[in-house]
Structure formats: structure tokens, C-alpha cells
Amino acid sequence: MSTGTNSCWRTGRDGPTLDKVRAEEQAGVITRGQAVAEGISADQIRRRLRTGRWQRAFAGVYYTFSGKPTRPAVLWAALLTAGPDAVLSHQTAAELIGLIDRPEPPIHVSVPWQRHVRPIEGVWTHRRHRTPTEASARDPARTGVEDTVVDLTQAAKDVDAAVAWIARACNRRLTTPDRLRMAFSARERLRWREALTAAVADVAAGCHSVLELRYLRDVERPHGLPPGTRQRRRQDRGATTYSDVEYEPFGLVVELDGRAVHEDPGHDRLRDHVSAVRGRITLRFGWADVHRRPCVSAAAVAVLLRRAGWPSSPTRCGPKCRLPG
Structure with a gap:
């Protein structure tokens, strides 16, 4: 993924070292732990921040470039701040899979139920008992299409808003009614189960809205x-x-x-x-x-x-x- 920014890295006899590669894989974002593991000292981190070569995204998470962060960089920063096993979810995952057309604040991140994450500015953290069954292989990590649709139905203000997510996902050909039916069945706790199951069947019959x-x-x-x-x-x-x-x-x-x-x-x-x-x-x-x-x-x-x-x-x-x- 191209970041559209200039990453800062060290150069040795073997060329650019791992922190450049790591940062580029993460849209120009790196954690303090990753930087230290690659041999960048605390003094070097402070110097890069002081000179503006790096920017602080969140506590212990840095943009390795100057200038305005790209959307992928912002998402990576939120994800890395949330910690291990975190995935982008809900509206943010919907943004990445094309279920919604533009970013909607806040950024949504899901973490395992047993983890307690400190509040992150501009980020809504969801704790869930079950790891999504179909996490995307694309970076940054996010919930799969079906899990995202189910999550959005459960966060909807009413059943009509929940059904709208089903209709939109199928209308945009991001998934199928059969896949959604299985995803709903896999959830032990589900609001409006009967209504949503019926909606999936009606969408399969050709209803698009x-x-x-x-x-x-x-x-x-x-x-x-x-x-x-x-x-x-x-x-x-x-x-x-x-x-x-x-x-x-x-x-x-x-x-x-x-x-x-x-x-x-x-x-x-x-x-x-x-x-x-x-x-x-x-x-x-x-x-x-x-x-x-x-x-x-x-x-x-x-x-x-x-x-x-x-x-x-x-x-x-x-x-x-x-x-x-």
C-alpha cells in the first residue's frame, strides 16, 4: 500500500533496514515497540519527533513522515494503538469493503472481550466474545463482509435500519443472502433475529431496499x-x-x-x-x-x-x- 508520504529510515551497508519496510507495510505508521525492536533508541525517536521527521499519532504510535496523514495511515494508527488481535469493524470495516461510500467518524475497532483498552481519541472500541470468523487477509485487519453486516445490524437504531444494511450489502453484490443467513445463524445473541432472517429471505427473492x-x-x-x-x-x-x-x-x-x-x-x-x-x-x-x-x-x-x-x-x-x- 502506497502511503503518499516520505518515510524516514536508517540506511546501512545492506540498504534500508527493517523499520522502513515495516512502516511501508503499515502505511507509514510504526509503534514505539517496533521501532525499539529494530534498533531505534528512545533518544532517536525523540529527535525525529522534535525535528518533525516523525509525528505522534497516539501514545507510543508514530507517523514516520511529515505532512497530513493519509486515511490508511490514520486507520493503521488506531489499529496499532488498540493492540494485538484488534481489527477494524462496523462502519470502518464497511468503508474498506465498499459498503459505505465515505469515512464516518469515529473509527471502529473490535478487540477480544478479555482485553481492556484505554480510551483512544476518535476511536470507538468494541469488545467481543468471538473473533470474527472471516477476517480479511488485506491490511489493515478488518472484519469480513458478513461479520461486518451482522455487526451493523446489531448497532442499528431500529429494525428498518438493520434491514437496510442487508439490502445494501446484497444490492452492491458484496455478499449473498445465503452467506448472510449463515452469519446470522452463527451469532448466539442476535437482536431482531426473526425479522432479520425473514429480511434475508425476502432479499433473496429480489427485494433491493x-x-x-x-x-x-x-x-x-x-x-x-x-x-x-x-x-x-x-x-x-x-x-x-x-x-x-x-x-x-x-x-x-x-x-x-x-x-x-x-x-x-x-x-x-x-x-x-x-x-x-x-x-x-x-x-x-x-x-x-x-x-x-x-x-x-x-x-x-x-x-x-x-x-x-x-x-x-x-x-x-x-x-x-x-x-x-
Whole structure:
């Protein structure tokens, strides 16, 4: 890993000695113990710090360069300060595996349960009973994709936020529902186990977001609507589109607004135009339609399905169902 900085090292008859190699492996970061083990005295460390050739990252951990530390250097410094067997985890691991798009403070580090780590400024330390089953071979050490997703679901503020991590990880093709199912099963203690296990199954069926999951669970299933096809791929005049939910025999498409994957504002219009050209009607629901008015939304879908030949009728989801009629 290139640090983008100039490491400081000693030169002998055999060329650069081990502290340069060590520092470069650790993005230009070295611990006091590593430096001393390589023959750098305490006086030499102080001199390098005093002259600005090195910088103090944390107590006993140094950047072996001048200038602003890179993100990899900051992560290495936090990891080395946390000590042996520490791994980057939660949002920080998510950053490294591409589950989130930008760094989110603080840095998250996980250590074995029996270890007590002194508070580290800007670092949140998690103590865990079990070492992650699939730690990455890439440096700096971090939890694997599945363990990271499970960790994030357990730190989520509510079940919807937890389910969102599952949908995002699978939507970005970082893992699969089967792998996540095994990871959840391996955790002895798990909040929202039933809901998360069901969410994994629904993601496997094609739901790509919390809103799609909500539609399936709150609109389609409880009101007895026919099962729609999720994420059907369409190719029309060189344009590839995916419909969120399609009731193909009845020429009806349901699109769900609010998904993070819609980065192009013209994406929804393109899908609607392609549907119109193919003679399909498009209903577009937002979060409020699905979360606050699921019965009303189900009624709208049912009306169009029946007009197109659906031989059945929607059912009431419960005694307080707001389904008309």
C-alpha cells in the first residue's frame, strides 16, 4: 500500500533496514515497540519527533513522515494503538469493503472481550466474545463482509435500519443472502433475529431496499395480492431497466421511489417511458404510501389488477384494515 508520504529510515551497508519496510507495510505508521525492536533508541525517536521527521499519532504510535496523514495511515494508527488481535469493524470495516461510500467518524475497532483498552481519541472500541470468523487477509485487519453486516445490524437504531444494511450489502453484490443467513445463524445473541432472517429471505427473492421489503410485507402479502416479480430486467432500444415489482400477466408495474440506488434523476422517467411503450401501467409509491397507507396502496393496485383480468379480490389485513369495501 502506497502511503503518499516520505518515510524516514536508517540506511546501512545492506540498504534500508527493517523499520522502513515495516512502516511501508503499515502505511507509514510504526509503534514505539517496533521501532525499539529494530534498533531505534528512545533518544532517536525523540529527535525525529522534535525535528518533525516523525509525528505522534497516539501514545507510543508514530507517523514516520511529515505532512497530513493519509486515511490508511490514520486507520493503521488506531489499529496499532488498540493492540494485538484488534481489527477494524462496523462502519470502518464497511468503508474498506465498499459498503459505505465515505469515512464516518469515529473509527471502529473490535478487540477480544478479555482485553481492556484505554480510551483512544476518535476511536470507538468494541469488545467481543468471538473473533470474527472471516477476517480479511488485506491490511489493515478488518472484519469480513458478513461479520461486518451482522455487526451493523446489531448497532442499528431500529429494525428498518438493520434491514437496510442487508439490502445494501446484497444490492452492491458484496455478499449473498445465503452467506448472510449463515452469519446470522452463527451469532448466539442476535437482536431482531426473526425479522432479520425473514429480511434475508425476502432479499433473496429480489427485494433491493427497505421500501421494497415494506411493500412486500405490508402491501402485497397481507392484502392477498398476487405475487409480483422483483427486479425484472428489460432491454428496449439499447436501454436496460429494472422494474421494482411487475405483475406481468396484468400489465402493471409498481415502482418504489426513495431507493439510494437511484442516483440518476432521469432513471425513474426512463423506466416509466419503457413501460408505457410496452403497454404497461406504472404505479409509483413513496415511503409514506407504503409505510403509512399500505391498505390504500393495496386497494389502488387491486383496482388496476382487476381491470386487467385478475380473477380474485384483495383481502383485509386485519380488523383495522383500511381497505375500501
